[in-house]
Amino acid sequence: MKTVYADNNATTAIAPEVLEVMQPYFTVDYFNPSSMYAAARSASDAIENARASIAQSLGGIDPDQILFTGSATESNNAALFGTVQANPDRRQLITTAVEHPSVLEIGKELERRGHDVTFLGVDRNGELVRDDYVRALRRDTLMVSIMMANNETGVCFPVAELARIAKETDSRIVVHTDATQAVGKLPVNLQTDLQHVDLLAFSGHKIHAPKGVGALFVRRGTRWRPFILGGHQEKGRRAGTENVPYIVGLAKACELAVAGVAEEQNRVRSLRDRLQQTLIELIPAVEVNGKDAEVRLPNTLNLAIHGIEGEAILYELSRHGICASSGSACTSGTLDPSHVLKAMQVPFSAIHGSLRFSLSRYNNEADIEWIIAVLPDIIARIRKISPYWDDKRNCLKL
Amino acid sequence: MPWKYSDKVLKLFMAAVKGEAGTHMGELEDADGFGEHGSIVCGDTLRFTFRVERHPTDPTRDIITQARYLTFGCTSAIAASEALCTLLEEQHKTPLEALQVTNQDLIDFLDGLPEQKIHCSVMGAEALQKAVADWAVKRGVDLTKWLPDTTPADKDEDEGRVVCNCFSVTEPYLRRKIKELGLHSIAEITNALKAGGGCTVCHHAPGGLQDLLDETWGVMPNKDFEETPASAAAHAEAELSPFRLGQQIEALITELIRPQLRGEGNNIELVDIKEHKVYCRMTGSCSQREETARAVKLRVEHQIKEHVDDRLQVIVV
Numbered sequence: 222m223k224t225v226y227a228d229n230n231a232t233t234a235i236a237p238e239v240l241e242v243m244q245p246y247f248t249v250d251y252f253n254p255s256s257m258y259a260a261a262r263s264a265s266d267a268i269e270n271a272r273a274s275i276a277q278s279l280g281g282i283d284p285d286q287i288l289f290t291g292s293a294t295e296s297n298n299a300a301l302f303g304t305v306q307a308n309p310d311r312r313q314l315i316t317t318a319v320e321h322p323s324v325l326e327i328g329k330e331l332e333r334r335g336h337d338v339t340f341l342g343v344d345r346n347g348e349l350v351r352d353d354y355v356r357a358l359r360r361d362t363l364m365v366s367i368m369m370a371n372n373e374t375g376v377c378f379p380v381a382e383l384a385r386i387a388k389e390t391d392s393r394i395v396v397h398t399d400a401t402q403a404v405g406k407l408p409v410n411l412q413t414d415l416q417h418v419d420l421l422a423f424s425g426h427k428i429h430a431p432k433g434v435g436a437l438f439v440r441r442g443t444r445w446r447p448f449i450l451g452g453h454q455e456k457g458r459r460a461g462t463e464n465v466p467y468i469v470g471l472a473k474a475c476e477l478a479v480a481g482v483a484e485e486q487n488r489v490r491s492l493r494d495r496l497q498q499t500l501i502e503l504i505p506a507v508e509v510n511g512k513d514a515e516v517r518l519p520n521t522l523n524l525a526i527h528g529i530e531g532e533a534i535l536y537e538l539s540r541h542g543i544c545a546s547s548g549s550a551c552t553s554g555t556l557d558p559s560h561v562l563k564a565m566q567v568p569f570s571a572i573h574g575s576l577r578f579s580l581s582r583y584n585n586e587a588d589i590e591w592i593i594a595v596l597p598d599i600i601a602r603i604r605k606i607s608p609y610w611d612d613k614r615n616c617l618k619l
Numbered sequence: 620m621p622w623k624y625s626d627k628v629l630k631l632f633m634a635a636v637k638g639e640a641g642t643h644m645g646e647l648e649d650a651d652g653f654g655e656h657g658s659i660v661c662g663d664t665l666r667f668t669f670r671v672e673r674h675p676t677d678p679t680r681d682i683i684t685q686a687r688y689l690t691f692g693c694t695s696a697i698a699a700s701e702a703l704c705t706l707l708e709e710q711h712k713t714p715l716e717a718l719q720v721t722n723q724d725l726i727d728f729l730d731g732l733p734e735q736k737i738h739c740s741v742m743g744a745e746a747l748q749k750a751v752a753d754w755a756v757k758r759g760v761d762l763t764k765w766l767p768d769t770t771p772a773d774k775d776e777d778e779g780r781v782v783c784n785c786f787s788v789t790e791p792y793l794r795r796k797i798k799e800l801g802l803h804s805i806a807e808i809t810n811a812l813k814a815g816g817g818c819t820v821c822h823h824a825p826g827g828l829q830d831l832l833d834e835t836w837g838v839m840p841n842k843d844f845e846e847t848p849a850s851a852a853a854h855a856e857a858e859l860s861p862f863r864l865g866q867q868i869e870a871l872i873t874e875l876i877r878p879q880l881r882g883e884g885n886n887i888e889l890v891d892i893k894e895h896k897v898y899c900r901m902t903g904s905c906s907q908r909e910e911t912a913r914a915v916k917l918r919v920e921h922q923i924k925e926h927v928d929d930r931l932q933v934i935v936v
Contacts, residue, residue, distance in 0.1 A: 262623075285818060307823040309838060355891050355898045355936050382936075389934045390896055446823045456820045 230579035236429035246466035271472035280410035294323035296422030296437035299448035311363035347376035369403035374511035375521025384417035405478025430474035434467035490519035525571035548575040625730035643704035654749030663692025667746040678758035738787035785817025
């Protein structure tokens, strides 16, 4: 049976072009880039070329401002803890209630350590209320950390604007953004739109590079301290021997991703829109989470399916070779339903029945048709078992 | 990373190592000028000697004819030493003219040096300065007359951890200067000593400039939060309560600003006021074009400054 992979916000297949450029650095140019002999030159050159290439992909910025890390989670940790440490005279941080756990949990930890952390809520569309943000800014605001695009719903925040407002309020506020879901799906330009952003995190495995490599942009002059100490690598800003093949892969993937933004915005978007439109027509009592947001990622479709549980749907989809994910409590390690959907006040009858499809450039029309062919029937069968579904009248029964 | 040397650096280094004719390795017996400069950072020392053709009457017109070096150091230190000697001999400089040779001249001669190796060129310039000082003593020239500030830096300060790699500034030197000059911020350090003016990585690095400042002066309370007594007093009389400030701005918007904007098909909504920042939302045709939006914002800000308080600033949200 064919596998339809529609969980690209979780991870992605490595692009063949990426794998190819990585190969030599495992077996031929395997040297430690810090070594002095000439042979190591190719490894250290590879890192610097990768850095320059990524800097180019992000708007032609000075490459010196890109650091390589092990993941977007590490980049987020470095961004938040590093900024807090460099600004001991300030106390408040502003973030959102719908961040990825690698920002959200740090926010909670900083709260335990005595900082004031404002977690901005979202409205029913998953969007921030601009006035709440303005009112949250204080004279002791240390940093703002707001994601560019939400991994669950695909709802995008106007980070460029929010960063400008923060800097106009007080130039000492450090602005960080988790751009993990944005790179390759939205234009990310640190020279123009995002000129007020100081720190930006993303990773490789969401853009067809391997897991285990990420990057952190640190704008020159930002009050920020290194997070991982113990070596001179990355000019002492991120210690540890560089993962040369993965860094090379990240740069290639980044180049392809940025070049592919147009395809994402057109072909992938039309696939997603076809999926969304057809499923809404075929399935009763289903909503699209984040549908009315001003900007939403072109590849993401998050459905709220009333009356049933998401994990059961995933299981059935999986039997049909379809890979998707859910915000249901049963699928989370903590048995707590999605914090994102809770913050959006998705009705409790649907929060456990959330289903996310996330596409990539490797999806085609046949994938979409297969999902459309099997999903309505799966949902109908599971609803038959549900005590909250009136099968005769084909509606929710509470 | 492996150092990326220019071809010139590698050529000079190879020539020196092979002892090719025309290279300057060695030490002159009874030299007219002798200077030594060491930097433990790169594990290198440069012993520099030169001989002059003495002018019969005026020692300041002596010409350097021979320059030699003994260098314990890395590729670029040896190349920089070669560069120094070649430069002096080729240009027939007087010792006083030689004082004008900077480390940048050596870097240029070498077609550049890797950032982390800049201090090798500094070493050349420093050793030269000391050798000229030695010549001045031997020839009875009062160097202070020519260059007021030639006291070579305290030897201990050349050694020690380099904090600013770009300008090769060490921790002991920074600690002394921070105290001596009363430097209280990174910007002040950069202005006074250059340190931190390059890649800026040392600003907030562990053991970096901010740490040295904090260790010297204690962690400073943020000055942004405190008005100096003088400025506070100046504003005290005119200071409006937040309530009155809000009322005045609201009134100004209702009576003057909004009617104007409405005439142009625009509108304005007050979102919040704090810390002399007035947050407004602009709607209508002005929000469509960036230039118009900017012009409208500036005009509104000007009116609010003029009628209410000139410290107020408008932020469009």
